[in-house]
Amino acid sequence: MIEEKRLVTEMSEKKEAVVSSTEQVNTYRAQRLENMEKLAALGYKPFGRAWPRSGRLTDIRARFEEGKKVAVAGRLLTIRDIGKAVFADIYDGSDRFQIFVKRDRLSETAFQAFKLLDLGDHIGVEGELFVTRRGEQSIIVENWEMLSKALLNLPEKWHGLQDTEERYRKRYLDLIANPESRDRFNKRIAIMREIRAYLDARGYQEVETPMMQPQAGGAAARPFTTHYNALDATMFMRIAPELYLKRLLVGGFDKVYEIGRNFRNEGLDRTHNPEFTVLELYEAYGDRLSMKAVIEGLIPAVAQKVLGTLKMVMPTADGESEEIDLTPPYREVAYKDLVREKMGKDWFNLDDNEARKRAEAAGVEVDDEMNHLLITPEIYDKLIEKTLRQPTFVIRLPKQFVPLAKTCEDDPELVDVFEFVVGGKELCPGYTENNDSLEQRIRFTEQVGENQERLDEDFLTALEHGMPPAGGLGIGLDRLVMLLTGTDVIRDVILFPQLKQRS
């Protein structure tokens, strides 16, 4: 008892200072501090240590057995005090569970101390499993311990945390207060695990390549810049792992993948976060078709395993929702056929002037400078892509789209790639990779123009040692999670999305 009193009276000056100076000083916090001291005086130290559990609450529920002694822990979410007994719910991240504190089942001190607890406090309890008259599985508490004092209030128990900004800035509160948010992230974790399990089982090896690179290559995007003090050198956060994974193909890895973060120095909106997670995969001696096989195997396998169904429900722009069926095989259609379907069989025979007229008639804005080559992609982006709701491989794309891929054998103006489109949005490109080291050198040199120092000479050298023919693909995993969890906001599938600093 003496020791506990010391805890109260000899609280270090530093702690005293924190107690009084924290910006969040308010009456709630003051009350909680007072309760904390009262508890300490009764022998309950506010910030406890390890509390061995006989299981997580979800396990306790799964292996429920009346009369069994258990030890569990969790955060108090609700308290229903009915005088000489108290019901409360605790949450340990796995499940909520009701505990029952009955005056005649524990010491007077332990009972009185329990009444000093606040919502949000972490406690450990020991007791016996039983079922209430209303049929709820519960624990009757025989002993309990303070594990962590909460000095600040939880969000409202019924409505949860609604303010979108607060949900992103204080994700920890969102996770406590909104079960559907926690559930969505549990699914994300499961999706990641199943992707790895699927690929690992088929002989793909997961690798890690640099996120800080002297040149940021592999995609057309502005990189974030950083500085390496020891070398006094400018470094870039990667915009894609592609060029390193291809080095590994040269080095003899024949089936590799990487799951990791890309960083792009761009704006943010409901489908873009500046750092986002991708799966990039390469398979030596493969091509576009082997990548198609990976997609048609991986996506349904993950959906089935994690969600138990291949029928997704996605919100649409008009506030309705639609069903998306992930059962393979998926539709495959040539880019030009889609355009002809929309704009007429003779579309590609029109001259620029006629094409402009017809495009405008279809509701696409084009200016006088635009020729056929520029109008067609505009048609695709504005009119066609959004209509591809069910999973679709768009193949045989114009070379201008993907200059680094291999051309189609029967048409040098088209590249042998696909864009995998679901719900009207591109989810994933798949390529027959170009392994022609001389052509790559020419293209890279053209691309960097005057800035020859940006040429990734090391990569080009690697290619000249010979890269096997290969198929490659990249899936934006945040967007895959959006598809599989039926959400249309990327911030809802990223634990800590990027937000502006608040002063």
Add this chain to the structure above:
RNA sequence: GGGGGUGUAGCUCAGUCGGUAGAGCAACUGACUCUUAAUCAGUGGGUCCACGGUUCGAGCCCGUGCACCCCUACCA
């Protein structure tokens, strides 16, 4: 970048015509030994996002700024 919306108690939200700031949950006091959004009685709680302006008087009207949301544009 352009247009629209939102910002009020710890949380969820009302706030009429410009005239003393409201409810539910949470909190505090009391009652209650099977409650589960516990119930019942009572009490306290506000930088109305920030700064400036109009006015005798501003949560409300005007201006500027900040953050978030939606639409749109840009970007892959």
